[in-house]
Amino acid sequence: MEITSYTDYALRVLIYLARSPNKQTTITEIADYFNISRNHLVKIVHQLGSKGFVKTTRGKGGGLVLQRPPAMINIGNVVRSMECHFNWVECFNPTQQHCRLLPNCGLKHLFAQAGEAYLKVLDSATLADVLLGITTVGLNSKIL
Amino acid sequence: MEITSYTDYALRVLIYLARSPNKQTTITEIADYFNISRNHLVKIVHQLGSKGFVKTTRGKGGGLVLQRPPAMINIGNVVRSMECHFNWVECFNPTQQHCRLLPNCGLKHLFAQAGEAYLKVLDSATLADVLLGITTVGLNSKIL
DNA sequence: TAAAAAATGTATTTATAATACACCTATTAA
DNA sequence: TTAATAGGTGTATTATAAATACATTTTTTA
Numbered sequence: 001m002e003i004t005s006y007t008d009y010a011l012r013v014l015i016y017l018a019r020s021p022n023k024q025t026t027i028t029e030i031a032d033y034f035n036i037s038r039n040h041l042v043k044i045v046h047q048l049g050s051k052g053f054v055k056t057t058r059g060k061g062g063g064l065v066l067q068r069p070p071a072m073i074n075i076g077n078v079v080r081s082m083e084c085h086f087n088w089v090e091c092f093n094p095t096q097q098h099c100r101l102l103p104n105c106g107l108k109h110l111f112a113q114a115g116e117a118y119l120k121v122l123d124s125a126t127l128a129d130v131l132l133g134i135t136t137v138g139l140n141s142k143i144l
Numbered sequence: 145m146e147i148t149s150y151t152d153y154a155l156r157v158l159i160y161l162a163r164s165p166n167k168q169t170t171i172t173e174i175a176d177y178f179n180i181s182r183n184h185l186v187k188i189v190h191q192l193g194s195k196g197f198v199k200t201t202r203g204k205g206g207g208l209v210l211q212r213p214p215a216m217i218n219i220g221n222v223v224r225s226m227e228c229h230f231n232w233v234e235c236f237n238p239t240q241q242h243c244r245l246l247p248n249c250g251l252k253h254l255f256a257q258a259g260e261a262y263l264k265v266l267d268s269a270t271l272a273d274v275l276l277g278i279t280t281v282g283l284n285s286k287i288l
Numbered sequence: 289t290a291a292a293a294a295a296t297g298t299a300t301t302t303a304t305a306a307t308a309c310a311c312c313t314a315t316t317a318a
Numbered sequence: 319t320t321a322a323t324a325g326g327t328g329t330a331t332t333a334t335a336a337a338t339a340c341a342t343t344t345t346t347t348a
């Protein structure tokens with residue numbers, strides 16, 4: 001059980017940007033800082049842009065900045081936007097063959113509840129909350 | 145975000161056994177029923193045995209049975225026993241390089257909370273609860 | 289117009305989970 | 319005592335998805 005590095009890196013990009021306010025930050029700078037693939041990061045940043053978390057600017061002097069203040073960026077929202085699926089168990093996956101236990105099986109419902117509980121915790125924190133070492137959920141967030 | 149089929153199949157084995165009480169069930173029978181790899185299932189069943197969820201019997205007339213009644217088998221316990229890791233984000237993984245954001249980053253703490261919330265829901269249900277189509281957590285379980 | 293930076297599409301590599309295969313051990317019944 | 323049946327073990331292979339690499343395009347500014 002682990003989120004993809006795709007989502008992981010997206011969160012790190014946002015934290016990096018939040019720590020570097022009032023300036024354009026380049027993808028290359030962030031990739032070098034975390035020592036991760038620049039090409040992979042390009043796609044992550046692009047998606048962060050299309051989902052409205054960062055504002056990207058092409059061309060010389062361009063780069064990326066947060067589109068909203070950290071306290072207005074919800075972590076659950078970011079994870080939901082970046083993680084490509086939440087098929088908690090196989091029966092959530094529409095491309096899989098039908099499990100013979102369905103529909104008389106409570107697993108799907110139970111794991112749906114568990115997944116909701118997981119995401120609800122992430123929904124309770126903003127980027128401002130995770131900038132510090134200890135997450136004091138809500139202390140730095142004004143929304144949700 | 146998805147549990148491995150290893151854990152998924154383990155749960156299905158337990159459900160299958162709960163639905164076939166008072167008889168020895170063979171691995172081959174279960175593999176055929178779900179149309180999954182018998183070899184894979186052998187290892188899953190072995191681990192279910194070593195963790196005390198099923199009792200396996202070798203030799204002619206052998207097979208497997210639940211070691212306890214369904215209401216005494218906790219789903220969270222099964223998932224914790226079968227899933228090989230819960231590295232919710234990379235920084236939980238001891239084999240990974242150290243992320244430069246640590247230790248001044250609240251992500252690890254937040255995802256630890258989210259993971260706990262996820263498992264807590266699974267802890268609230270027993271095998272007896274998921275035997276029916278709709279999980280009515282606690283209704284069929286006498287413990288936790 | 290040159291340099292810098294993101295955008296896009298495709299191909300390749302890597303990691304690991306899943307599966308297959310070969311053989312071993314235990315049990316029972318003929 | 320032997321054949322059949324069933325789980326146990328270790329290793330090798332395959333499949334899949336994620337991660338990474340590469341090539342090229344588009345945008346912007348000095």
